[in-house]
Structure formats: C-alpha cells, structure tokens
Amino acid sequence: MEKLLEVKNLEVSFQTYGGTVKAVRGVSFDLHKGETLAIVGESGSGKSVTSQSIMKLIPMPPGRISGGQILLSGEDIVPKTEKQMEKIRGKEISMIFQDPMTSLNPTMRVGTQIMEVLIKHQNMSKTDAKNRAIELLRLVGIPMPEKRVNQYPHEFSGGMRQRAMIAIALAANPKLLIADEPTTALDVTIQAQILELMKDLQNKMDTSIIFITHDLGVVANVADRVAVMYAGQIVEMGTVDEIFYDPRHPYTWGLLASMPSLENDEKAELAAIPGTPPDLTDPPKGDAFAARNQYALAIDFEEEPPMFQISETHFAKTWLLHPDAPKVEPPEAVKKRMRQLSSTFEKPVVVKEGK
Amino acid sequence: MAEKLLEIKNLKQHFNVGRPNMVKAVDGITFDIYKGETLGLVGESGCGKSTTGRTIIRLYDATDGQVLFEGEDVHGKKSAKELKKFNRKMQMIFQDPYASLNPRMTVADIIAEGIDIHGLAKSKKERMERVYELLDTVGLNKEHANRYPHEFSGGQRQRIGIARALAVDPDFIIADEPISALDVSIQAQVVNLMKKLQREKGLTYLFIAHDLSMVKYISDRIGVMYFGNLVELAPAEDLYNNPMHPYTQSLLSAIPLPDPETERSRRRKSYDPAVHNYSDNEKLEMREITPGHFVYCSEKEYNELKAKYAK
Numbered sequence: 001m002e003k004l005l006e007v008k009n010l011e012v013s014f015q016t017y018g019g020t021v022k023a024v025r026g027v028s029f030d031l032h033k034g035e036t037l038a039i040v041g042e043s044g045s046g047k048s049v050t051s052q053s054i055m056k057l058i059p060m061p062p063g064r065i066s067g068g069q070i071l072l073s074g075e076d077i078v079p080k081t082e083k084q085m086e087k088i089r090g091k092e093i094s095m096i097f098q099d100p101m102t103s104l105n106p107t108m109r110v111g112t113q114i115m116e117v118l119i120k121h122q123n124m125s126k127t128d129a130k131n132r133a134i135e136l137l138r139l140v141g142i143p144m145p146e147k148r149v150n151q152y153p154h155e156f157s158g159g160m161r162q163r164a165m166i167a168i169a170l171a172a173n174p175k176l177l178i179a180d181e182p183t184t185a186l187d188v189t190i191q192a193q194i195l196e197l198m199k200d201l202q203n204k205m206d207t208s209i210i211f212i213t214h215d216l217g218v219v220a221n222v223a224d225r226v227a228v229m230y231a232g233q234i235v236e237m238g239t240v241d242e243i244f245y246d247p248r249h250p251y252t253w254g255l256l257a258s259m260p261s262l263e264n265d266e267k268a269e270l271a272a273i274p275g276t277p278p279d280l281t282d283p284p285k286g287d288a289f290a291a292r293n294q295y296a297l298a299i300d301f302e303e304e305p306p307m308f309q310i311s312e313t314h315f316a317k318t319w320l321l322h323p324d325a326p327k328v329e330p331p332e333a334v335k336k337r338m339r340q341l342s343s344t345f346e347k348p349v350v351v352k353e354g355k
Numbered sequence: 356m357a358e359k360l361l362e363i364k365n366l367k368q369h370f371n372v373g374r375p376n377m378v379k380a381v382d383g384i385t386f387d388i389y390k391g392e393t394l395g396l397v398g399e400s401g402c403g404k405s406t407t408g409r410t411i412i413r414l415y416d417a418t419d420g421q422v423l424f425e426g427e428d429v430h431g432k433k434s435a436k437e438l439k440k441f442n443r444k445m446q447m448i449f450q451d452p453y454a455s456l457n458p459r460m461t462v463a464d465i466i467a468e469g470i471d472i473h474g475l476a477k478s479k480k481e482r483m484e485r486v487y488e489l490l491d492t493v494g495l496n497k498e499h500a501n502r503y504p505h506e507f508s509g510g511q512r513q514r515i516g517i518a519r520a521l522a523v524d525p526d527f528i529i530a531d532e533p534i535s536a537l538d539v540s541i542q543a544q545v546v547n548l549m550k551k552l553q554r555e556k557g558l559t560y561l562f563i564a565h566d567l568s569m570v571k572y573i574s575d576r577i578g579v580m581y582f583g584n585l586v587e588l589a590p591a592e593d594l595y596n597n598p599m600h601p602y603t604q605s606l607l608s609a610i611p612l613p614d615p616e617t618e619r620s621r622r623r624k625s626y627d628p629a630v631h632n633y634s635d636n637e638k639l640e641m642r643e644i645t646p647g648h649f650v651y652c653s654e655k656e657y658n659e660l661k662a663k664y665a666k
Contacts (some may be wrong), residue, residue, distance in 0.1 A: 042538040043509075158400075168377070174553070187399040187565060192609040192623050214539050217568075217611030221618040240615045258543035259613055260572035272543035276508050337614070 005031040010068035019281040023049040028129035035211040038219040041229035051178045091121040094169040098181035100161035104153040111149030115172040137168040159190035178210045231288035238314035245339045248316040250295045257333040308348040321348040362386040366420035368410045380406040382583035393560040395574030403583040408529045446520035450532035452512035456504040463500040469523040489518040510541035529650045589648040599650045602626045
C-alpha cells in the first residue's frame with residue numbers, strides 16, 4: 001500500500017506563563033492511502049494537537065513544532081510558510097471539526113462557504129462552483145440541496161451542519177481528511193448516519209482519514225488501525241482487531257475496562273483509571289502513565305519504556321513486554337475480549353526509539 | 356422497591372404558550388420512581404428529557420399535570436417554608452461542571468450554601484467539619500476547600516457538584532447528563548462514586564443521559580423519550596434484550612459498541628413515525644406488555660405486542 005503521510009518523531013510545545021508545555025512528545029506514525037487511522041486518548045493527551053500540527057493550524061507562537069518531520073506524499077511540510085500552507089489546506093488535507101455549531105461562518109450562506117473552496121483551489125467559475133456545491137450537498141445526503149445551498153447555517157440542524165462541514169471538507173477532493181471528534185456533539189442516531197456517510201464517501205473517493213475520538217465504540221466502527229495516545233505519546237498502535245482483542249498496554253486495558261458493555265449483565269464496579277493525566281509542563285520521569293498504573297513496575301518510575309513490536313502492525317510502549325518483566329493478568333473485563341491473533345510474533349521485539 | 360417516592364402524572368411542559376412558536380417540550384408523561392432505585396431517562400437532544408428533570412424539581416413551572424413527592428404536590432402555590440422543605444429533599448447535579456459552579460465562590464462556600472440556607476450547622480466549626488466530611492465522601496481532600504472552581508479538572512468539579520447536592524441530605528437526586536462532559540476514564544470514576552453513594556445513603560436517582568451504555572449500567576429501570584413523550588419504560592435488562600417500541604429498537608441499533616466484529620456486521624434500523632399508521636380515534640397510552648414493561652401504543656398494537664412477547 002502506498003504511504004500518504006508519514007509523521008516522524010513529531011514534537012510540539014507551547015510557551016505558557018507556567019512554563020513550556022510539551023504537548024506532543026515524539027509521535028511517529030504513517031498512514032496509507034484509503035485507510036482510516038483512529039487516534040484515541042483523554043483530553044490533553046495531545047491527539048488534537050498532533051492532528052492540528054499536520055495542518056499547521058496550531059497558533060505559533062505560543063505553539064512551536066520543536067522537532068520531527070511531517071511528510072505528505074514524501075514532502076516535509078514542517079518548514080513550509082503560511083502562504084504555501086494555504087495551497088495545501090482544503091486541497092490536500094482538510095479537516096472536520098467537533099462543533100458544527102461554531103465552525104461554520106454564521107454570516108455566510110452554506111453554499112458560499114462550499115464555493116469558496118472550489119473557487120480558490122480549483123479555479124472554478126461562480127456558476128460552476130454553485131452547481132458543484134449543490135452536487136456536494138446532495139452527495140452528503142442533504143435533501144432539497146437547490147434550496148439549502150442558499151440558506152444560512154442557523155437554518156440547519158446539528159446533523160445537517162455536520163454534513164455541510166463534510167461537504168466543505170470534501171469539496172476539493174483532498175487526499176487526507178482529519179476528523180476531530182466529528183460526532184461527539186451529535187445524538188447516537190445522527191452519529192450513526194454521519195459515520196456511515198463518511199465510510200461511504202471514503203470508498204467513493206479513496207480518501208485517507210485520521211479520526212480523532214475518545215469513544216471506543218466509534219473507533220471499532222470506523223477504524224482500520226488505532227493509535228492510543230497518553231501524555232503526548234503514542235503508547236500503543238495496531239490494527240483495530242489487535243487493539244480490541246489483544247491489547248498490551250495497561251492504559252489501553254484501562255480504557256477498555258472503564259466502558260460498560262451492553263451485553264454485560266452483572267453490575268460489578270467499573271474499572272476506573274484512578275487519578276488524572278500528568279502535567280506536561282514537567283512530564284514525569286520514566287513512564288508517564290506509571291502514577292496511575294496498577295501494574296507499574298519499579299523501572300517505570302525510573303526509565304521510559306521503549307517501543308515493543310508484537311506483530312507486523314502492533315506496537316506497545318510498556319515495560320511489561322520486556323522478557324524480564326513479571327507476567328501480569330489484565331483486568332477481568334479485558335481478559336474476556338482477549339483472543340489469540342495469528343499475526344502475533346512469538347516474542348515481543350524491541351524497536352528503536354521512535355519506531 | 357415497592358414504595359413510590361415520586362409520582363409523575365400527566366406532566367406537561369409547554370413553552371411560549373398561546374404563541375405561534377409554542378413548543379410542547381414535554382407532552383403528558385406519567386411514571387413513578389420508587390424509593391432507592393435509579394431511573395434512567397434517555398432520548399435524543401430535544402426530546403424533552405432535561406425539561407422533564409427540570410420540571411420535576413420545579414426549575415420550570417409545569418404547564419399541566421402533577422409531580423407528587425411522597426404524596427405531596429411539588430408544584431402549585433407554596434409558602435417559602437414548604438418550598439424549603441422540598442428543596443432539601445430534592446437536589447440536582449448538572450451536566451456542565453464548568454458552568455454550574457460559581458467561579459467567584461470557594462469550594463467550601465459552594466458546598467456549604469445549602470447548609471447555610473437550611474441552617475443545618477450551628478457553628479462555623481460544625482459547618483466546616485461538614486464540608487470536610489462531604490469532600491471526603493466524594494473523594495477530594497480538605498485542602499481543596501479553600502480553592503476556587505477553576506483550579507479543578509472536569510472530573511473533580513463534577514465531584515464538587517455532587518458534594519453540593521449531598522450537603523442537605525437529600526432523598527432524591529436528579530442527575531442531568533452528569534458525565535457527558537467528562538473523559539471516558541473519568542466517567543467511570545464518577546459513576547462508581549454515584550453508585551457507592553446510593554448504596555450508602557439509600558439515594559434515589561433520576562439519571563438523564565444520552566449515553567445508553569452508561570445508562571444501562573447505572574439504572575434499574577429505563578425510560579425512553581421521543582418528542583416529548585415517554586415511548587417505553589422497562590427494567591434495564593429487559594429494555595436492552597427486548598426493545599418493543601420501534602424507536603427504542605432504532606436507538607439501540609445506533610449505539611456503536613467497542614467490538615470491531617459486531618461493528619462490521621451491524622445492521623442499523625431507522626425509525627419512521629409513520630410506521631404506526633395511527634388513525635385519529637385510536638387512544639395512545641402506556642400499556643403494560645409484560646410485567647413492568649410499558650410501551651406507548653394503541654389498542655391494536657398492544658394486542659400485537661402482547662401476542663408476540665407475553666407467553
């Protein structure tokens with residue numbers, strides 16, 4: 001498969017009064033054509049900052065990409081100027097935001113907001129752009145697009161606005177679509193419609209998607225691969241089956257165990273992850289998750305774990321995979337979902353820093 | 356479970372009455388809440404679930420209908436003394452822990468506000484002791500008492516909200532989407548805390564949410580609302596295993612589960628109100644299909660459902 005995007009050892013920090021916040025601390029991943037990568041993690045884990053860096057949307061200053069590369073089709077976009085980025089945004093990469101209520105311009109007609117992209121990036125004439133806008137609205141499932149195209153965002157419902165946002169994002173046939181919690185503000189029934197729509201459009205247009213969410217149900221629904229982020233780092237990455245059926249990192253266990261399952265009839269206490277995420281102005285020594293981790297080993301407080309490789313596609317950053325580590329049992333709720341996957345290596349292999 | 360704590364009878368809440376933009380947010384719902392149970396209320400945004408909660412606690416004056424708390428009507432004309440009595444027994448936890456705490460008050464004052472109003476502490480010392488005790492109950496510590504809300508994370512703020520609700524020793528707590536604004540790992544912490552408090556203090560909850568998996572986990576019974584009406588009410592297990600109303604079925608089929616295999620084979624149902632094909636003279640009401648399982652339906656549907664589910 002062709003690689004569309006490669007992120008190598010990305011580091012992003014923010015200057016604040018309290019000191020430098022290291023929001024992203026060495027993140028590496030790649031994305032293939034037509035693939036969906038889900039990034040999960042708590043608020044403050046750096047998932048949104050990572051995705052905004054890819055579009056270079058973080059305000060600089062106070063933000064700064066302090067290291068690493070972002071290769072889009074082989075070309076590094078980190079050194080690019082704002083002018084050059086304007087050619088990329090909306091055309092090569094586009095983004096769907098969480099809140100459809102605030103991310104559309106309330107003073108512009110919905111049609112005009114779609115046409116803007118087409119006129120800028122595809123040099124279309126006004127009439128052509130308008131016809132294409134109507135077509136796009138029809139594509140994303142908005143009824144009566146001829147009428148809707150002349151309406152303002154406040155005349156649209158939440159789900160409709162999110163559809164309009166998707167139409168804007170897809171107007172210039174981008175190669176990469178970043179969806180930052182696109183369904184969090186929506187009801188479950190509407191969420192299901194939007195997810196179906198996104199998958200459908202992905203099939204038609206062969207777009208790659210980075211899907212940011214904290215809802216593991218949504219991840220299971222849309223993702224091909226999953227990256228779990230904690231405190232600015234990817235702690236586990238693998239195919240969706242590997243993450244859900246053979247998770248290795250205790251943080252991933254914690255996330256999976258803290259969700260009540262619908263089939264589960266017993267009313268046992270939920271396995272909450274105690275405490276709160278660490279302060280990233282001064283990241284803790286060793287493993288950032290150690291303080292909240294009931295499986296933490298002595299070494300976790302001393303030295304940062306390396307990335308271990310469990311299969312061709314499965315990576316986890318935890319000392320538990322070290323040959324000398326004691327054998328631990330994951331929580332009950334996780335054990336239930338565990339199964340043997342054929343692709344797993346016999347033994348986890350250490351990969352070099354930064355994968 | 357047999358004892359009724361709260362009876363809601365044909366409750367209606369209409370906004371902008373008499374004007375063309377009148378909204379029937381809650382349009383005649385009837386249900387009971389038993390002592391010590393958790394009743395979950397789910398539905399899409401705009402279905403009237405929050406309005407129901409707010410009307411029960413008299414944040415809105417009901418347009419019609421009754422809310423009986425231990426047999427006494429909550430609504431209607433009340434003296435200040437009577438109102439105070441109700442306010443002590445009923446408390447509310449709000450959705451947004453950022454907006455529901457006064458940023459200019461310390462945590463101690465926020466929690467003790469109810470204690471002061473109801474005169475529950477005789478001395479300053481007793482008041483602070485009570486505050487410390489409450490902070491301890493919800494898993495915060497003493498040092499937090501003199502801080503301000505902005506110094507806390509979302510999960511901690513929600514704990515402050517819970518401590519405030521507990522301050523006056525209520526019997527009944529309405530929790531309006533108490534965990535929607537929190538992260539998954541923190542959600543579990545807050546839900547566990549609420550369950551623990553219920554066990555220890557024998558509280559009764561009305562738990563309003565749209566996250567159905569969490570609602571199923573915490574609730575004994577669940578009510579499903581659709582456009583201002585309660586369409587189905589059943590024990591939690593029963594509702595998930597045998598959803599009867601087509602809207603409930605569509606709602607359940609839309610919840611994404613954290614299991615890739617079930618997701619790949621998911622068949623989603625959509626709900627079209629036209630499926631009922633009610634004629635004008637059919638009487639629609641909640642009817643009991645199997646014990647404890649109520650569905651909002653017509654006489655004809657009732658007979659069909661009865662034939663299908665009741666053995």
